[in-house]
Amino acid sequence: MGAFAADVQRVTVLGAGSWGTAFAKVLGDAGRDVTMWARRESVAEEIRGQHTNSAYLPGARLPERVTATSDAAAALEGAQAVVLGVPSQSLRANLTGWRSLLPREAILVSLAKGVELGTLKRMSEVIAELAEVPPEEIVVVSGPNLAREIAVGQPAAAVVACAEHDRAQAVQRATSNQYFRPYTNTDVVGCELGGACKNVIALSCGMAAGMGLGANTMATLITRGLAEMARLGAKLGADPLTFAGMAGLGDLVATCSSPLSRNRTFGERLGRGETLAQAQAAAGGQVAEGVASCSSIRELAQRVGADMPITEAMHRVCHEGLDPRQAGAELLGRSPKHEWR
Incomplete structure (x- = not known):
């Protein structure tokens, strides 16, 4: 186990989006000194001068302990801890530029939820590769954490998950x-898969809502989505x-329902x-994480032989032009099976 500060006081949050900003607030309200990038x-400048980030979290005030720089x-x-708060598909590019700057004994914490396109790596695996630290030292934060x-x-x-439990406890x-x-948890694999897969299931719940479907459909998608996540896990x-x-369930329910x-x-x-x-245009040019992750998770599932029909359907809707109504019909038309097999 590498050396690290058991009592973390100075924290850097790399990324000033919605969740990075909210997490910086959590740290500041816990009495930590936080510098955001x-x-x-x-x-x-706005974060430093006004303690707000109106572009991402309008109406929220950041603690005096939180400052920022570009x-x-x-x-x-x-x-003493470095929190990586950039989107999953841009993590590699960002971390490539940062890795020579990372303090050697800092605890590395991942907020990103996704599976990398191409490599099919979880975020902690990407961080371990680029920062050249053992995978068991990476800390992952997940759960029902809507930033606003x-x-x-x-x-x-x-x-807060880490194979080295002492690091998880420090965070x-x-x-x-x-x-x-x-x-705390020591199951980094399960926490990361839950965080990535729930974005895909939330896409399906949104599509169902857009088609005017109700609570029974939502509950079905959430529950069968959980079964998919568990099979891959x-x-x-x-x-x-x-x-x-x-x-798992906590993050899934929040993301699918809100x-x-x-x-x-x-x-x-x-x-x-x-x-x-x-x-994408209506979302201010931003693409939801699940749009990319449905493809990488689908490929990962195929590689290991996990049956993930909702994920498959979301990939086909987002990337192959399948109509959402047709996707629903195909999911309902699958051959009958036992619930747990």
Whole structure:
């Protein structure tokens, strides 16, 4: 086990999007000193001067302990923990530029939820590769963590996972506050798969909502989506209990049910008949994580022989032009089977 600070006080958050900003607030409200890195200096200046990030979390005020810069080297200097808060498909490119700046003994924490296109690597595997640290040292944060709710102090829980439990506990202590309750876990594989797969299932729930379907359909998609996640997890060595917890069912329910979920709202636009390009334009040019992840997760499932029909359907809708209504008909028309086989 490499050396690290058991009592983490100085934290750098790389990324000033919605979740990176909310997580910085969690850390600040837990009494930690936080420096955020923002790609745009105008965002960093607003965070420094006004303690707000109106572009991503309008109405939320950041603690005085949180500051920001657009200089990555300055942001990383002296950090005891480094939180990677950039989207999953851009993590590799960003981390390539940062890796020489990472403090050697800092705990590396991943917020990204996805499976990398091409390599099919989970985010902790990408970080371990580029930062040249053992995979068992990477900490992953997952759970039902809609940024806007956390930013206004609504109660929430999360999972802090690391194979080296002492590192998970250090991050747990650094993030525990009056509204944010982190639990520890050592099943990084299960936590990361839950976080990636739920985005794809949320797309399907959004499509169903866009087509005017109700609670029975939502419950069916959530439950069968959970079964898909667990099947993939079993093939890759995850603990089945993880999928019944915060990083599995908890995150799945929040992301599939809330209008604050980018994946659900993106799917809803597709369900109403918009094209992928129209849905992207309506989302301010942003593509939901599940749109990319449905392809990489599908390929990973095929590689290990896991049956994931909802994920397959979402890939075909997003990337092969399948009509969402046809996708629903095909899912309902699959041959009868036992629920758990």
